[in-house]
Amino acid sequence: MAVYEQRQFLVNATDSTVARLRLGLVVLTGVALLVTGSALSVKSFPWAIVIAAAGYAALHHTPSLHKYHLTNLARRVALTLDLACITLLVLVTGRSESPLVALFMLPLAVVVLQHGAKVGAYYCLGASVLYGLIVNLGPSYSSAWMVHLGLLWSLFFVLTYVSRAGDSREGKARRRDEFSALQRAAAAPMHMGDISTVTEAVLAGALGPSRCCYAAIFLYDERDATFTTCYSLRSDGQFKQAPMCAIPSDILYRVLYSRVPASIPDLPATRRSRPSVLHQAPIVSATLMPMVAPGARSIGVLCLGRAESHRATQHELRFANTLAMQAATAIHTAFLFEEAAASEAAKEADKLRTQLLGTVSHELRTPITVIQGFASSLKCADELNISKEMERDWIDEIESNAERLRRLVTDLLDLSRLEAGALRMIFDWQHMDDVIEEQRGNLEVLAGGRNLIFQVGSSLPLVRCDGERIGQVLRNLVENAAKFSPEDSDLVVGAERTRDGVLVGVLDEGTGIPPDALEKVFERFYQVEGMEFRPQHGTGLGLAICRNIIEAHGGKIWVESSVGQGSIFYFTLPSAVGRSEACLAS
Amino acid sequence: MSRVLIVEDEPSILKLLSQNLALRGWDVVVATDGQEGLAQARNMYPDIIMLDLMLPVMSGWEVLKHLAREEILTYVPVIVVTAASREEDERRARGLGAADYLVKPFTITEMLSRISALVPARA
Numbered sequence: 001m002a003v004y005e006q007r008q009f010l011v012n013a014t015d016s017t018v019a020r021l022r023l024g025l026v027v028l029t030g031v032a033l034l035v036t037g038s039a040l041s042v043k044s045f046p047w048a049i050v051i052a053a054a055g056y057a058a059l060h061h062t063p064s065l066h067k068y069h070l071t072n073l074a075r076r077v078a079l080t081l082d083l084a085c086i087t088l089l090v091l092v093t094g095r096s097e098s099p100l101v102a103l104f105m106l107p108l109a110v111v112v113l114q115h116g117a118k119v120g121a122y123y124c125l126g127a128s129v130l131y132g133l134i135v136n137l138g139p140s141y142s143s144a145w146m147v148h149l150g151l152l153w154s155l156f157f158v159l160t161y162v163s164r165a166g167d168s169r170e171g172k173a174r175r176r177d178e179f180s181a182l183q184r185a186a187a188a189p190m191h192m193g194d195i196s197t198v199t200e201a202v203l204a205g206a207l208g209p210s211r212c213c214y215a216a217i218f219l220y221d222e223r224d225a226t227f228t229t230c231y232s233l234r235s236d237g238q239f240k241q242a243p244m245c246a247i248p249s250d251i252l253y254r255v256l257y258s259r260v261p262a263s264i265p266d267l268p269a270t271r272r273s274r275p276s277v278l279h280q281a282p283i284v285s286a287t288l289m290p291m292v293a294p295g296a297r298s299i300g301v302l303c304l305g306r307a308e309s310h311r312a313t314q315h316e317l318r319f320a321n322t323l324a325m326q327a328a329t330a331i332h333t334a335f336l337f338e339e340a341a342a343s344e345a346a347k348e349a350d351k352l353r354t355q356l357l358g359t360v361s362h363e364l365r366t367p368i369t370v371i372q373g374f375a376s377s378l379k380c381a382d383e384l385n386i387s388k389e390m391e392r393d394w395i396d397e398i399e400s401n402a403e404r405l406r407r408l409v410t411d412l413l414d415l416s417r418l419e420a421g422a423l424r425m426i427f428d429w430q431h432m433d434d435v436i437e438e439q440r441g442n443l444e445v446l447a448g449g450r451n452l453i454f455q456v457g458s459s460l461p462l463v464r465c466d467g468e469r470i471g472q473v474l475r476n477l478v479e480n481a482a483k484f485s486p487e488d489s490d491l492v493v494g495a496e497r498t499r500d501g502v503l504v505g506v507l508d509e510g511t512g513i514p515p516d517a518l519e520k521v522f523e524r525f526y527q528v529e530g531m532e533f534r535p536q537h538g539t540g541l542g543l544a545i546c547r548n549i550i551e552a553h554g555g556k557i558w559v560e561s562s563v564g565q566g567s568i569f570y571f572t573l574p575s576a577v578g579r580s581e582a583c584l585a586s
Numbered sequence: 587m588s589r590v591l592i593v594e595d596e597p598s599i600l601k602l603l604s605q606n607l608a609l610r611g612w613d614v615v616v617a618t619d620g621q622e623g624l625a626q627a628r629n630m631y632p633d634i635i636m637l638d639l640m641l642p643v644m645s646g647w648e649v650l651k652h653l654a655r656e657e658i659l660t661y662v663p664v665i666v667v668t669a670a671s672r673e674e675d676e677r678r679a680r681g682l683g684a685a686d687y688l689v690k691p692f693t694i695t696e697m698l699s700r701i702s703a704l705v706p707a708r709a
Contacts (some may be wrong), residue, residue: 362640362669369669369691370598376694377606384609397598 005138099107121159128153169468172211178319181205186325188334195219196231196241196517202327203233206304209319214283214305217291217327218244218252220298227252227300232281246277252301255288261321262288262351263312285310287317289324293332302327359525363540364407367401374398404539411541415524418548425552432460432495432502432573439471446479447491455494460502463576469549473557476542477506477569485510485566501555501574512563522547546571588705589610589613591632593623593649594667599690603636603667606694607701620644624652632662634705639668639679650682659683667692678697 082349188201199217206215216232225312230244236471246252255262264270264286267278278286283305291299304316312320374394381391417423433456444452474493481491492507513521520526525540550557550571561567590612594600604614615632617623620641627635627649634652639646646666653659663685668675676687686700 238680358670358672361671365669365671365690366596366599370602372691373599373606373694377602380694386609390605397601401598575644 002323053359117566118159121156124153124156124159128156158185177209178323181209182326184323185323185330188330194338195334198330199231199241199327200233200239200324202330203231204237206302206320206323206327207233207235211306212304213307214281214303216281216303216305217331218246218277218303219331220256220300222298227277230277234282244277247275250276251288252277255301256290256298257293259290261290261317262289263317265311266309274417278305280305281305284308285312287312287320289320291324291331293328297332299328299331328461356524359540360412363525364405367405367408370401371398371405408539408541411539411545413547415541415545418545418552423552425463426550427466429464430467432456432463432504433458435465435467435470436474436495436504438467439474442475443473443478443493446475446482448482449487450482450485451488451490451494452478453490455492457496460495460497463502463573463575465553465573466549470553473546473549473571474504474506476546480542481506481508481510481567482568483510484508498572501572503570503572505568505570507566507568509566512565513559513561513567514563518559518561522557587613588634589615589630589632590701591615591617591623591626591635593617593620593626593635593641593646595619596638597620599638599667601634602694603631603697605696607619608696618651620646624649626660628656629655631658634701635662635664637664637684639666639670639675645676646649647682650679650684652682665700665704667697681704 116418182205184205185202188198203215203217213235214232216230217233218227219229220226221228227246227250230240230242232240232242251262251264264278267284267286270583281303284307286303286305288463289302289304291302302320304320374397378391378394414423436454436456440454478491478493485491489509490507491509492505494507495502495504497503517526522543524544526543547557550573553573555571555573557569557571559567559569590607592600592603592607592614594603594616594619594652600616600618604616608614608699615626615630617626621644623635623637623641624644626632637646637649641649646668650659650664650666653662653664664683665686665688666679666684667688667690668679669690676689678689685704688697688700
C-alpha cells in the first residue's frame with residue numbers, strides 16, 4: 001500500500017512538473033516571438049495567433065486543471081491542438097520562403113503519426129540542429145532564424161512532454177494493474193479457501209501487469225525440504241497443478257535458500273540454471289522470487305516468465321518481489337485455514353465421542369449399581385432381618401436391571417453395526433400386512449393392556465424389506481407409544497398404500513412431544529426435557545435404531561405430535577411397483 | 587433418628603438406597619428431581635443429602651450451587667452419587683462444596699462407610 005501511494009505521488013509530481021515546464025516554455029516562446037516580431041515589424045495577424053496560443057496553453061495546463069479536470073480524451077485533444085497551434089505559428093511566421101516549413105511540416109506529421117511523439121521530438125531536435133547549420137553556414141541568411149529556432153525548440157519540448165505524458169499514462173495504467181494484482185493476492189484467502197484457488201488468483205493477477213506469458217508458483221514443503229507442487233498459469237488462461245520433482249541443484253533451491261531473487265534473461269543460454277524444472281516451461285527468460293511467509297517460513301518460489309529473452313528492470317523486480325511477499329502470506333493463510341478447519345473438525349468429532357462415551361457409561365453404570373447393590377444387600381439379608389417379599393422384590397430388581405443391561409448392550413451393538421453399515425439386511429419381497437400380522441402377538445404384549453387397534457389396508461403393495469428388522473421397528477414404536485401413554489388409552493397401528501410404496505403409522509394418546517424435540521427424538525440417548533416420568537426400561541437407543549433401519553430400506557421415518565394430545569410415528573417403505581411407476585413418470 | 591434426603595431420579599437406585607438406609611435405622615426422605623430435592627433440603631434440614639447429578643427439572647449441579655448459596659451446605663454434608671466418573675467432575679463438585687463423591691457403581695458397604703465418616707455420631 002505504502003509503495004503504491006509513493007508511486008502515485010511521484011506520477012502526479014512528474015505530470016504537474018512537466019505541465020509547468022511546458023507552460024513556461026510556451027509562454028517564453030510567445031514572449032520571444034513578440035520581441036522578435038516587434039523587432040522585425042511583423043504584421044498583426046501572427047501576433048494574434050501567438051497570444052491566442054500562449055493563452056490557450058496557460059488555460060489548459062494550469063496544474064490543478066491538469067490534475068483534476070482533464071480526462072484522457074480531453075488531454076489528447078488538447079495536445080493535438082497544441083501541436084496544430086504551434087505548427088500554424090511556424091507556418092505564419094516562417095512564411096513560405098522559410099526553409100523551416102519544408103524541413104518539418106509534412107515529415108513531422110508523418111513521423112509523429114507513425115512513430116509517436118518521442119520520435120517527433122527527436123526529429124525536432126535534429127531539424128533544429130540542421131536548421132541552425134543552414135542559417136549559419138548557408139548563403140541565404142534570414143534575420144528570422146532566431147524565431148524559427150525558438151519555435152523548433154518549443155516544439156521539441158512539447159513533443160517530449162507529449163511522449164512523457166503518454167508514458168506516464170501507460171505507467172499509471174500498469175501501476176493500477178499491479179496494485180490490483182497485489183490487492184487480489186492479499187485478498188485471495190479471504191474469499192476463497194483452498195490453496196489451489198488462492199494460487200490461481202495470485203497467478204492471474206501476476207500475468208496482467210507484468211506482460212509475462214507464464215507465471216508459476218513452486219510450492220515448497222519445509223518438513224521434507226523439497227518442492228512438492230507446481231501451479232502454473234499461461235497467458236491463454238490454462239491453469240495447471242502438477243506434482244513436481246526438482247533435483248537439489250535446481251536454481252529454485254538456490255533462490256529459496258539464499259532468499260535472493262534471480263533474473264535469468266536467457267534460459268537456454270545460461271549454464272548456471274541448467275538443468276532446471278524451468279526448462280520444461282514454455283519460457284525463455286524468467287524472474288524468480290523467493291516466497292517467505294510470516295515467521296520466516298519458506299513457502300516456495302514465484303516465477304514470472306516470458307517467451308522472449310528479457311532482462312528484468314528494477315521496477316519489474318520490485319513488483320515481483322512485492323507480489324511474491326503478498327502471495328506467500330496469502331498461501332500461508334490458506335494453509336493455516338486448512339489446518340484450523342481440520343483440527344476444528346477433529347475436535348468436534350472428539351467432543352461428540354466423549355459425550356457419547358459419557359452417556360453410554362452412565363447408562364451402563366446405573367443398572368450395574370442396582371444389580372451390585374441389591375446383590376450385596378441380599379448377602380446380608382439375615383443381619384438386616386428383611387421380609388420375604390422384599391427379598392423377592394430385590395431379586396426382581398436384579399433381574400430386570402440385568403435385562404436392561406442386556407438390552408442396552410444389544411442395542412448399542414445393533415446401532416453401531418447399523419451406523420457402520422455392517423448389519424446385513426436380509427431383503428425379501430413381502431406384503432406389509434403379513435409383516436404386521438406376524439408381529440401382532442408381540443405388539444399386544446408390548447402394549448401392556450392398552451387398547452391396541454390394527455387398521456391395515458387391504459391392498460398393500462409388495463415391499464422389499466427385512467421382515468425381522470421392520471418387525472423390530474414396529475415393536476420399538478409400539479413399546480415407545482405404550483411407555484408414554486396412560487393405561488387404557490388407545491394405540492393404533494395403521495398401514496396404507498401410497499403412490500410409491502407403503503406408509504405405516506403408530507398412534508398413541510400419550511404425553512406428546514414438544515415441537516423442538518420432534519427431530520431430536522431420533523438421536524441417541526435423547527430424552528425429552530420435562531417429561532413427567534423417565535421410562536425405566538428404555539435404552540434411549542430404540543428410535544435411533546428405527547431410523548437407521550428405515551433409512552437402510554430407502555424409507556423415511558418422522559413423527560407428528562402435539563403436547564398432551566399424543567403422537568403419531570410414521571415410516572414409509574418404497575415399493576417395487578411404486579418405484580417403477582416413478583421411473584416411468586420421470 | 588438421623589434423617590437422610592435422597593435426591594435420585596432412577597427408581598431402582600432410589601429403591602436400593604432408601605431401603606438399605608431405612609433398614610439400618612435412618613429416617614429416609616426422597617426426591618425425584620432437583621427442584622423437589624432443594625425444597626426438601628430447605629424444609630427439613632436433613633443430617634445428610636445423597637445427591638445425583640443428572641436430574642430432571644434442575645440438575646444436581648444447580649442444586650449444589652443453591653445449597654451452597656443458602657449456606658445449607660455449612661450444616662448438611664452432601665454426598666454426590668453419580669455415574670460421572672471423570673476427575674474434573676469430582677473436582678468441580680468438591681469445589682462447589684460437596685463433602686464426598688461416590689461414583690456408580692458402588693457397593694452398599696462403601697456407601698455406608700462414606701456416610702458414617704460424615705455423620706459419625708448418629709450412624
